[in-house]
Amino acid sequence: VKVGILISGRGSNMQSLVAASQAADTAYTVALVASDKPQAAGLAWAQEQGIATFALSPKGIGKPAYEAAIDQALRDAGVEVIALAGYMRLLSSDFVSRWQGRILNIHPSLLPLYKGLDTHERAIAAGDAKAGCSVHVVTEELDDGEVLGQAEVPILSGDDAAALAARVLVEEHRLYPQILTEFVRR
Numbered sequence: 623v624k625v626g627i628l629i630s631g632r633g634s635n636m637q638s639l640v641a642a643s644q645a646a647d648t649a650y651t652v653a654l655v656a657s658d659k660p661q662a663a664g665l666a667w668a669q670e671q672g673i674a675t676f677a678l679s680p681k682g683i684g685k686p687a688y689e690a691a692i693d694q695a696l697r698d699a700g701v702e703v704i705a706l707a708g709y710m711r712l713l714s715s716d717f718v719s720r721w722q723g724r725i726l727n728i729h730p731s732l733l734p735l736y737k738g739l740d741t742h743e744r745a746i747a748a749g750d751a752k753a754g755c756s757v758h759v760v761t762e763e764l765d766d767g768e769v770l771g772q773a774e775v776p777i778l779s780g781d782d783a784a785a786l787a788a789r790v791l792v793e794e795h796r797l798y799p800q801i802l803t804e805f806v807r808r
C-alpha cells in the first residue's frame with residue numbers, strides 16, 4: 623500500500639513511519655512526503671532518504687488551490703492512504719471527503735481529551751495522572767474520528783510540558799507505525 627505523509631515541521635513521526643516501512647515484510651511504502659512549509663526540517667530529511675517530496679505554501683494561492691495541488695501530487699504518486707504527522711492545518715471537508723476514511727492522524731493526547739493545541743500543558747494543569755497519544759481516522763472535525771489505537775504514559779510530579787511531550791513522543795513513534803500497518807492490512 624502506498625502511503626503519503628503530510629508534515630509541517632520536524633517530522634520525527636514521519637521518520638518513524640519511514641523506518642518501519644523499510645523493515646522486512648512491510649505492509650506499506652512511503653510514496654510521497656508533502657508539506658505546507660517548504661522549510662520543514664522533515665522535508666530535507668526525506669529528500670536525503672531519496673523519498674519523493676512535494677512542498678507548497680498556501681500563502682498567496684488560497685486553500686482550495688493549495689489543497690488541489692496537494693491532492694494531485696498525492697494521486698500522481700499513487701498514494702492510497704494519507705498519514706498526517708505533525709501537519710498543522712485543518713483539511714477542508716472537500717479534501718477529507720475525497721479521501722474518505724483513508725486519512726490517519728496522530729494526536730498527542732488520550733482522545734477524546736484535549737483536542738487541538740497545548741495538550742500537554744492542559745493535561746498537567748488538569749492534574750491528570752496519565753497522558754498519551756492517539757491514532758485516529760481524520761474527519762472534517764478537528765482531532766475527531768474513530769480512534770484506532772492509543773498509548774499511555776504516566777504524568778510524573780515535576781513534569782513540565784516539554785518533559786511530558788518527550789515521554790509521549792517515544793510512544794508516538796512506536797504506536798503510529800504499528801497502527802498504520804494494521805490499518806493498511808485490514
Ligand code: GRF
Nearest residue numbers: 632633634635708728729730
Ligand atoms: C507530534 O507530537 C504529533 O503528535 C503532533 O505534533 C507533533 C509533531 O512532531 N501532532 P513531529 O513533526 O512528528 O516530530
